[in-house]
Amino acid sequence: MSSTDVAVKSRGMRPTDITDPDYFHKVVDCQWACPAHTPVPEYIRLIAQGRYTDAYMLNWESNVFPGILGRTCDRPCEPACRRGRLEDKPVAICRLKRVAADFRGDVSGLMPKIPKKKNGKCIALLGAGPASLTVARDLMPLGYTCVLFEKDPRGGGLMRTNIPSFRLPEKVINEEVDMILGMGVEARFGHEVTSLKAVLDEGFDGVFVGTGAPRGKDLEIPGREEAARNIHIGIDWLTSIAFEHVKKIGKRVVVIGGGNTAMDCCRSAIRLGGKDVRVTVRSPRADMKASDWEIEDAEREGIPIFDNHQPSEFIVENGKLAGVKFARMSAEYDKDGRRKLIPTGEEVVFECDDVLMAIGQDNAFPWIERDIGLEFGEWEMPIVDKTTMMSTRPGVFFGGDAGWGPENIIWAVAHGHQAAISIDLHCSGQSLTASRPAPGTSLVSQKMGMHEWSYANDYSEDSRVAVPHVATKKSLKNLKVEVELGYDVELALEEAERCLNCDVQTVFVRNLCIECDACVDICPVDCINFTANGEEQELRQSLRVPAANAEQDLYISDQLKTGRIMAKDEDLCLHCGLCAERCPTGAWDMQKFTYVERQANPVGQVNCMAYIS
Numbered sequence: 001m002s003s004t005d006v007a008v009k010s011r012g013m014r015p016t017d018i019t020d021p022d023y024f025h026k027v028v029d030c031q032w033a034c035p036a037h038t039p040v041p042e043y044i045r046l047i048a049q050g051r052y053t054d055a056y057m058l059n060w061e062s063n064v065f066p067g068i069l070g071r072t073c074d075r076p077c078e079p080a081c082r083r084g085r086l087e088d089k090p091v092a093i094c095r096l097k098r099v100a101a102d103f104r105g106d107v108s109g110l111m112p113k114i115p116k117k118k119n120g121k122c123i124a125l126l127g128a129g130p131a132s133l134t135v136a137r138d139l140m141p142l143g144y145t146c147v148l149f150e151k152d153p154r155g156g157g158l159m160r161t162n163i164p165s166f167r168l169p170e171k172v173i174n175e176e177v178d179m180i181l182g183m184g185v186e187a188r189f190g191h192e193v194t195s196l197k198a199v200l201d202e203g204f205d206g207v208f209v210g211t212g213a214p215r216g217k218d219l220e221i222p223g224r225e226e227a228a229r230n231i232h233i234g235i236d237w238l239t240s241i242a243f244e245h246v247k248k249i250g251k252r253v254v255v256i257g258g259g260n261t262a263m264d265c266c267r268s269a270i271r272l273g274g275k276d277v278r279v280t281v282r283s284p285r286a287d288m289k290a291s292d293w294e295i296e297d298a299e300r301e302g303i304p305i306f307d308n309h310q311p312s313e314f315i316v317e318n319g320k321l322a323g324v325k326f327a328r329m330s331a332e333y334d335k336d337g338r339r340k341l342i343p344t345g346e347e348v349v350f351e352c353d354d355v356l357m358a359i360g361q362d363n364a365f366p367w368i369e370r371d372i373g374l375e376f377g378e379w380e381m382p383i384v385d386k387t388t389m390m391s392t393r394p395g396v397f398f399g400g401d402a403g404w405g406p407e408n409i410i411w412a413v414a415h416g417h418q419a420a421i422s423i424d425l426h427c428s429g430q431s432l433t434a435s436r437p438a439p440g441t442s443l444v445s446q447k448m449g450m451h452e453w454s455y456a457n458d459y460s461e462d463s464r465v466a467v468p469h470v471a472t473k474k475s476l477k478n479l480k481v482e483v484e485l486g487y488d489v490e491l492a493l494e495e496a497e498r499c500l501n502c503d504v505q506t507v508f509v510r511n512l513c514i515e516c517d518a519c520v521d522i523c524p525v526d527c528i529n530f531t532a533n534g535e536e537q538e539l540r541q542s543l544r545v546p547a548a549n550a551e552q553d554l555y556i557s558d559q560l561k562t563g564r565i566m567a568k569d570e571d572l573c574l575h576c577g578l579c580a581e582r583c584p585t586g587a588w589d590m591q592k593f594t595y596v597e598r599q600a601n602p603v604g605q606v607n608c609m610a611y612i613s
Helices: 003-011 021-027 029-033 040-048 052-063 066-072 093-103 130-142 170-181 196-200 234-242 260-271 292-300 409-427 489-496 518-522 536-542 578-582 602-612
Strands: 122-126 145-150 186-189 206-209 231-233 252-256 276-280 309-317 320-333 339-351 354-357 396-398 440-445 447-449 504-508 528-531 554-556 565-569 588-596
Touching: 021 029, 021 440, 021 588, 029 040, 040 052, 040 093, 040 489, 040 602, 052 066, 052 093, 052 602, 066 093, 066 170, 066 409, 093 489, 122 130, 122 196, 130 145, 130 170, 130 206, 130 409, 196 206, 206 409, 231 234, 234 260, 234 354, 252 260, 252 320, 260 276, 260 292, 260 354, 309 339, 320 354, 396 409, 440 602, 504 565, 518 528, 518 578, 536 554, 578 588, 588 602
Parallel strands: 122 145, 122 206, 145 186, 206 396, 231 354, 252 276, 252 354
Antiparallel strands: 309 320, 320 339, 440 588, 504 588, 528 565, 554 565
16 A cells, blocks of 8 residues: 555545446436436436437337336336435436337337348247347347247247236236237247246257246145135236236135235226225234235225235135135344234134235246256255346356346346347457446536536426326226326426436636635525534534435545535535536536446447437
8 A cells, every 4th residue: 555545445435436427326216226227317308308208218218118117117226216315206317218208209210220131040038028128129139049938939038928908908908018029039838838948948049037936925824725716826817817818816815925916916906897895914914025015905995905814724615715814913122123923812713705816926937847957946946146136057048037036027137238238249259257247437518608508407296296196086997097197298287397407517627726615605405514524423523514324425526625525415405506607617517417327238328328418
């Protein structure tokens, strides 16, 4: 360590390196939280400008399924949204994505061109879910031949089979799946793979396994075997509905489970004739795995949720299911937050005609031979590299639920992008780690005049705009009536204006600063500080507003003329630009930071930058 390094360390925190592509990316909390790193503020601005097709294509380049995800995404971006730190609810990022899909123009001419002359490499894609489709979308424009194996008669995977049409209309699935299949993918529908070795023996240059987590968990308690005819595994039951093999259910239905599948099951049940449909969860309500909005939708339709109910027996009378017995539970938490469920001694029986079990999903790989060089680890899951998505057998890649267990569609898309990069590198004989492409980034000033910016920076205190719904009486009569109507143009604009433009960064130039503290005085959230340097924990506590969120960085300048530093808490900053407007020397500037995630097809990155500009 040099003497300079020692001196810097003794003074405290090092100056922030804003050339690191992940620094400002992390400040754009919504994009950072999105597994596919969709440029959220940018597409919201495009929507506000009425540029719906551009907004759709910007989404399509990164998350591949804007119309589907605009209805079904698990929204990891929204809890991260900066607006949610100021008010009760974040920007409706997910539903604005749907706006781009609903109002887009014809995008057929914007799809990537597929080379007539192929590159000679052929890739097998197992399963036609979002992960495999993403791999195909990324590789087809590079000249690959992609062969898709799918046991079902249509593509889409869980998007088609496990998400009810009242949440995701079939038309939307067909449109976005067919965009990819239309690139020339060789689809072998109705072809269930029963041996990975047999696939490998066909001589493919690479194999991607995107078969999902297709086995629903069962509950082995007394009465299970005797009542089997009226006890249904949730994901299998939803699949049967999707392909119209099931069209009715009993009047009294008990759903066991507290995740999103349970919510889909109970809402489907009332549309298929269930009159007394209730959900039971063994945990407290606060620990339910279902998304808050999924729970709200179920309760809006009159479905009660009984928490702290652990099933103990299926009651059988005259050889037929008559009810479910539950033990009432009480939750206790230790000092580390670990939960323990304690029986209260009370029991309750819910009479029912049918039970839908939605207590989780498992991966099932009986079709993967254990002697082909592909190793399995804990829970009989394949050992997969989290960066490259490659298994221990070179050339065999995993993604989506098949690689990491049950997750949301957006995670499967992210895995597909990374797997496509690795497949392309593998087929060209390059290192899967050292040769990975860099993300696309840019940092551009938004200054049009001393106090004028090329983006709207007025802070609005408007509350989140509610999404209109179809009348409950109408929606419950038909399984295929979409419950959410989506925003119209006016509501979309109103919600889009709540975005705080977190990708427009405050950039500080130390040499221009005269330490007048004008920026400190005008900052509405007191996030700017001129202070002595120190170790991070000490410095965080010494700021005017202590920086409590250690997951977000402090923006630290090099030493100023007085010996102080500028320290800004990125977690508090509203990106309002008042500091840059007030600064008499231009030491503060508002610069739009663009981050486009790496992909196998570099054209996608170029296209993203084009839509942004």
